[in-house]
């Protein structure tokens with residue numbers, strides 16, 4: 001049994017006392033007794049009882065029905081009427097206050113016990129139901145999806161705030177309207193009118209499509225005429241509401257605005273395309289810088305040799321034989337420039353242009369020949385310890401020559417920048433375990449520990465006329481051949497660049 005705090009409103013004091021005793025015996029607490037309607041309203045407010053036992057005929061102006069109405073409106077406290085007579089008019093008036101029960105006087109204790117228990121129980125379940133309804137209402141109000149509930153005739157019972165915003169209808173205006181008037185949807189592609197989804201679901205049950213995409217026309221936006229381009233693109237889902245007997249008693253339509261999501265997806269696609277474009281531009285930029293870098297050396301040689309040529313030819317008796325040798329050098333350098341451009345294009349495509357067996361030691365000797373003039377000008381002593389004969393590297397001859405040339409040029413520039421008496425370039429090759437190793441050592445100023453990673457980045461340079469491409473190209477060439485290029489400090493302060501490459505292609 002639920003013990004409750006009860007207010008007794010009864011103008012017959014003897015009856016009131018009697019009821020009080022009975023209630024106490026049942027374990028309830030009587031929180032107040034009143035003989036008039038006015039006082040009953042006051043007591044209900046101050047005591048907040050769980051239940052009011054209300055006589056209909058009372059002292060004073062206000063009768064029990066009026067007092068019950070006021071208490072119900074203000075406090076939602078359950079009321080049980082006590083009455084000695086019950087004509088139709090009184091019962092009708094009383095029923096408007098939604099009482100929780102009637103007790104016809106005179107009544108026995110068991111009767112009162114049952115009516116009070118029922119009233120308390122009903123009140124508790126009403127409270128729970130109201131709370132649960134509030135929870136649902138709060139949930140529906142706070143979600144961004146539109147929700148419309150329809151009855152079994154396909155008329156709108158309820159719609160949440162998001163549905164109001166998206167359809168342009170207020171819930172009050174929409175209530176009782178056919179769904180097809182409130183939620184006007186057309187096919188997104190053809191703009192042909194679509195049947196309202198709740199009708200489809202009520203008819204086809206589980207066979208109805210689980211969702212569909214459509215265009216929701218704005219309120220008052222005219223009939224679907226096949227040309228609609230405005231309105232929201234929505235994704236709709238609809239389910240039937242089934243009662244205890246398994247019959248559909250209505251439907252719930254949930255829909256979501258896809259416009260925003262599509263806009264974001266579109267922006268993402270554009271951003272990705274932009275990024276890919278930027279990537280291509282960066283690659284193009286690096287390619288251009290690489291070409292400029294690698295072609296510069298043969299071009300300078302061509303200019304120097306062409307100058308020599310002109311000098312020869314301006315003699316009264318030009319030595320044609322000598323001139324021919326210089327012109328041959330020009331032709332050789334021009335061809336080399338062409339080869340270099342081709343090899344860089346292959347490098348950008350990440351394929352060796354023209355793979356074959358390359359004797360690295362011989363290649364180093366040839367490359368040193370190319371820069372003999374620079375070495376002499378910078379008064380650099382060259383020491384080499386080049387392993388003769390196989391194993392050879394399988395790779396692209398022009399690219400490998402570019403690699404050695406870049407390391408040698410850097411070494412020459414480093415030595416020239418350092419103010420040291422020792423001006424030494426040493427190149428050593430070796431092999432073992434299926435790898436070929438090449439060390440290029442110089443007596444320059446060396447590389448600070450912190451810069452070891454940066455120097456391999458494209459466009460990183462510390463030289464006024466540098467492009468910052470040499471090492472980045474060199475590393476690409478080495479990696480393309482399955483090898484590694486590293487920089488370390490040299491023993492005597494300079495730096496050591498070392499690359500190793502697998503002897504056979506693929507590094508096996």
Ligand SMILES: Nc1ncnc2c1ncn2[C@@H]1O[C@H](COP(=O)(O)OP(=O)(O)OP(=O)(O)O)[C@@H](O)[C@H]1O
Nearest residue numbers: 410411414446455461462463466467468469470471
């Ligand atoms: N042997 C070396 N000794 C000391 N520092 C070096 C050496 N080689 C490269 N560096 C440093 O690494 C940087 C990058 O070298 P990289 O060859 O990539 O470009 P760069 O020589 O500056 O210009 P370029 O693109 O014309 O070759 C150089 O600017 C220099 O600071």
Ligand SMILES: [Mg+2]
Nearest residue numbers: 409410470471
């Ligand atoms: Mg360089």
